[in-house]
Amino acid sequence: MTIDISQFHGVFFEESFEGLEVMESELLELDASNPDTESINNIFRAAHSIKGGSGSFGFNDITNFTHVLETLLDEVRSDKHKLNQDEVNLLLSTVDCLREMLTAARDGTDIDQAQVKSIHDELERALGNDSVTEAEAEEDNVVDDNDSEAIASALEWHVHFAPHLHLFQTGNDPLRMFRELEELGTLTSAANLSKLPPFNKYDAEECYLSWDLVLVTEANEEQIKEVFEWVEDDCELSIEQANQQEASNVVNVVADKAAPISEDADASKVEPIVDKKKAADKKAGANNESTSIRVNISKVDALINMVGELVITQSMLSQFGEEFDIKNIEKLNEGLKQLERNTRELQENVMQIRMLPISFSFNRFPRLVHDLSNKLGKKIELKLSGEATELDKTVMEKIGDPLVHLVRNSIDHGIEMPDERLAAGKPETGTLNLNAYHEGGNIVIEIVDDGAGLNRDRIFQKAVDRGLIKADEDLSDDKVNELIFSAGFSTAEQVSDVSGRGVGMDVVKRNIHDLGGVVEVKSEAGKGSTFTIRLPLTLAILDGQLIRVGTQTYIIPLISIIESLQTNIENTKSITGDVELYRLRDDYIPVVRLHSIFNIACDSAKLNDGLLVVAEAEGQKIGLFVDDLLAQQQVVIKSLETNYKKVEGMSGATILGDGTVAMILDISSLIRLYREQAEYKTSSAMNNQAA
Amino acid sequence: MNPEVRDESGIGLDVDENVNQFLTFMLAGEEYGVDILRVQEIKGWESATEIPNTPDYIQGVMNLRGTIVPIVDLRSRFELERIDYSNTTVVIVLKIKTDDSEKTIGFVVDAVSDVYNVSEEQLKPSPDFGSGVSTEFVKGLATVDEKMLILLDIDHLIDADIDINQSAMTH
Incomplete structure (x- = not known):
């Protein structure tokens, strides 16, 4: 059976990015000369889980890259390596690089291999230099069998192990062999699932898996081969030394030369899987970005409580409905009030969920x-x-x-x-x-x-x-x-x-x-x-002023409104017949007649009869001529684009208390609309004159 | 959900895979059909809120349990004479697929008529009336029980719709 492992990718990436953030903030606070053990541990843990995760999902380049990072951190952790400020900066750029690699893996895009490689090499160098001095020190001291030390003086082996189908019948268990390998050093394994047949053709006694193992160990090739001794004839086995860098005095240049070769070899081996993944990710990648949200459990609990109350209120109200008696009208009103309170609380709490x-x-x-x-x-x-x-x-x-x-x-x-x-x-x-x-x-x-x-x-x-x-x-x-x-x-x-x-x-x-x-x-x-930025808490709700033009109700966002006033006809000036200006103290502002711009009926076209709502957008003030001002209220913004398309002059719509729909005006878009119509009018007027 | 799945699930409708079901409605004496699987609901006419500066056939938008749904008057969409809405005037709410999304749009029709099974063989392509008559949203014609049904391709109804909108916007 093929487990669709990609369904966990989202979680992996999310956690990895969080891990990177932890690493970054710890690194920034890190005092290089006297690092705090707890923060080094935090950084190490984050790196470790990224490595583990990327290994299980088959992002091998990330695993390899993080591995070096982890090794370095492990040395720092066990005081084998003293950090300096340059190395902290190197670690910061490592975090950046990892972030890019993860983003690339998520979106199925390509990464800058050269950059990855240069940081990889720099990390190796930081490790290598250190282990050289360490090796010298070792000559004097008795070698202690610290784990990290083993890693430091260890070789990295790449083992490709593809058993034949009948492996299990020979009585061999790969798991046991891997355990044995693990005793030799640090083992990272990536299973290749590509040969798995569909479920109905699946035979439990056959081995369809193959593995790419990375073993970091002091042991030599013979010791590794020994593990596979019993299965040598029943599998394809290749054991390669990946990394020439060693605790003894091997020159760093050699390590640098060796690395690209092994990396290339590595890449070609796992390519088919990666390609498939990339194609799949690319498809999903576009709108896959951060669609989940983490919510504090207490917020969810509060919601559940509230829904409970709502249910109680609902059952109470329906009981009144069944055996309605005019005497109970008082209680009914009470119930309705309770319902109102519940609804409002529920609304506020649901909004809370989106709050971070x-x-x-x-x-x-x-x-x-x-x-x-x-x-x-x-x-x-x-x-x-x-x-x-x-x-x-x-x-x-x-x-x-x-x-x-x-x-x-x-x-x-x-x-x-x-x-x-x-x-x-x-x-x-x-x-x-x-x-x-x-x-x-x-x-x-x-x-x-x-x-x-x-x-x-x-x-x-x-x-x-x-x-x-x-x-x-x-x-x-x-x-x-x-x-x-x-x-x-x-x-x-x-x-x-x-x-x-x-x-x-x-x-x-x-x-x-x-x-x-x-x-x-x-x-x-x-x-x-x-600099002061003032923002509404949410985009889902806005404070609006309801206005009326003829039979239509519109909503103007309160934040755009400067003032509303009764017009005085003496302050109105007409320019070229079509453009009306209103003198507001020291300013002249254009009068935008909503009824004419929307081409709808109004109570009266006389400016004296209506009201002028002065609104501002993008530094331009306009006076909106409306029939009447209605209530001010909070409205929930609904998109018009979901089922229709963007409408000029509107930022959306909302549903009013009586269930009808009202449009929410967008002042800057209205100003554009007004200008367009003015131009259109002028040009057609000129055409008429010409005719 | 396609017809054969229905069949397997044992709902017991007498359909095979070549047969599609169509909901039909009346419009100026003619009977039109739409794929029944696209019908979300049928509801009575309620007044809609006008959207300014849109073509005539966009009747406005309506609140359908919290979503804003545009309402298209099919008579004026087909350039037929408009009539006053009565108590049999209904809105058929359809799911329309566009290139990248699914939209819910209501269509005002005179009355809902019936549900028919139409097999592939019964479906005739619409004749070519020349370029003067727009038939891009007609999927084909079918004869059922001696009646002619005009089957609509509702996805193209909205394609053509958007084009018209754009030309209307640019004057």
């Missing part, structure tokens, strides 16, 4: 700050707070990139070089704070640096150069700071790969806006700047 602590997003920053500050030669301390603040998984996924950009920006532009800081009378090490907290129905994320702050004059000058503002414009500091979010704006004097391509901040702002959030910046010259 923001630490999932924050966790990547220690590494980022570490790498970037090394690269730029700056000294930066990262402080995280409010990591337990929870937000919706989808929001979290989408806020990741903008956050990275803002943090990079603060490191690159904000915090100064150590000598500049000292000259300015500030501590040499800059501080970068990442805070998250809840405020109302929003989550607020702050990125605070104590760097130089935004340079008002330079931003102003740049904006003038780029034609964004006029040189004589009088702007408040906040307005000037806002300019950094304009498209094509970058004040970095030198374009680096960290930031300064000028496509950054406007994209950040747009991404955050797409999530229904806002980003602000506050800055004080010489003291630092603060």
Whole structure:
């Protein structure tokens, strides 16, 4: 019987990626000169389970790669090897490399073999150098039979063992042989299931399996052969030495030369399986990405409790229904109230399931700050707070990139070089704070640096150069700071790969806006700047203002609304007949008549009779002319695309209390629609005139 | 689920593998059929919420137990004269397969008629009416009990639909 082992792949990858995260964060905190045993153990354990997992799933290149890593870690663990900072950095790049290998294995894509090999070699070198010194030391000391020592002075053997079908009939059991091998050293085995027949043709007395074994041992070829002595005639057996690197004074160059050959040989042997897997993974890979979610068991328990209560309420209510008496109306009302409470609680708790602590997003920053500050030669301390603040998984996924950009920006532009800081009378090490907290129905994320702050004059000058503002414009500091979010704006004097391509901040702002959030910046010259991101907790629900046009009800997201007002006809100006502008204090804003843009009936086309809802998107204000304002309420967002397609001007739909459907307006898309229609009108008017 | 599986499972319908079942409905006096396995449910007409700036035959969207389902008026889709909806007006909710997904769409018809078994032999390809008549969503014609049924290929109904939408959007 073929067990479809691929069904466990998802779990393996998920756990491996988690393991890598553990390794990474431990490595970042590791003090190379005096490593903490517990963190080394943690790193070792993570590497070990990745190795084990990849072995059982047949990702042999990952197994081999992790094996070297594990060996090195094991030596560190047993104090045979002293780590230095370079090696910690090497281990970090090993983690990166492993991540790429795992991603490649998951998506069925190719990996950069050269990079893998160079890191592999570097690890070997770290091991090799060490074992050389160790071997010298050994000459003086009596050899102790520590396991890791054995590995250090051991050879790696690749054994291909393909028994003939009748192996079992000769009374031999491969399992026993493997146990025997294991006594010689560390054994990793990968079974090849490709010859397994379909279940109905399966004969329990025949051996369909073959194995690729990797044995790390001090034993010589003879000893290994001895294990297979009884089955030599009943199988295909090949025993190759994989790795020339030895505890004795074998030069490292030899090891480097030997490695590629054996790797190639290895690759060709397992190719058929890997190829099949790749093809299968490629098919599934596209939309396979992280579809699962880990939920705290207490949240699930709370849900189960709530459903229990709901069931009780339901049975109570149905009892009232069966023997309804007007005297019981009081109780019925009570029951309905209880039902309402249950439903609301249930809703809140279900939403809770999608909530993850923001630490999932924050966790990547220690590494980022570490790498970037090394690269730029700056000294930066990262402080995280409010990591337990929870937000919706989808929001979290989408806020990741903008956050990275803002943090990079603060490191690159904000915090100064150590000598500049000292000259300015500030501590040499800059501080970068990442805070998250809840405020109302929003989550607020702050990125605070104590760097130089935004340079008002330079931003102003740049904006003038780029034609964004006029040189004589009088702007408040906040307005000037806002300019950094304009498209094509970058004040970095030198374009680096960290930031300064000028496509950054406007994209950040747009991404955050797409999530229904806002980003602000506050800055004080010489003291630092603060970026504040305000996001809705979830994308599934929004606070909406219900409005009415004719018989139709629409919902405007509250976050887009600035104010609503009764129109005064005197403030309305018509331009070229079609475009209406409304004077709102110092601003002129275009009036968008929803009834005409949607081509539906309305109560009255006179501006005096209706109301104007002033809304803003992408920095543009518009006045939406509606018949009436109805209630404000939270609505559940439903996609129109699931069964239909994207509709211009709408971000989705929702179901109102009475079961009818109402459309949710998307202000930025409405503005586009308005412009298109205005252009269309003008062009057709011109055509008419021409005719 | 295909017919022979039904047969094996012993539901006892008298069908063999060449026979497909079709649900038929009335539209302006003609009887049309759709593959019964695509029918999700049949429900009475309830008012739908209009979607602005969509072609006339998109009647709007309806709430079908929490999902938003677009409603297509089949009469105006086929460019037939529209009639007022009455209490026999029904919506047939069908599952439509597009290239990459499955969509649920409701179709407003005059009335639901019957279920017929149609074998492959009974199925005749629709004659070529020339390019002036759109027949891409007609799968074929079948004669059952002296009646002619027009069998619809509902997947192509939505293909053609999207094309029309796009041309309508671009004016």
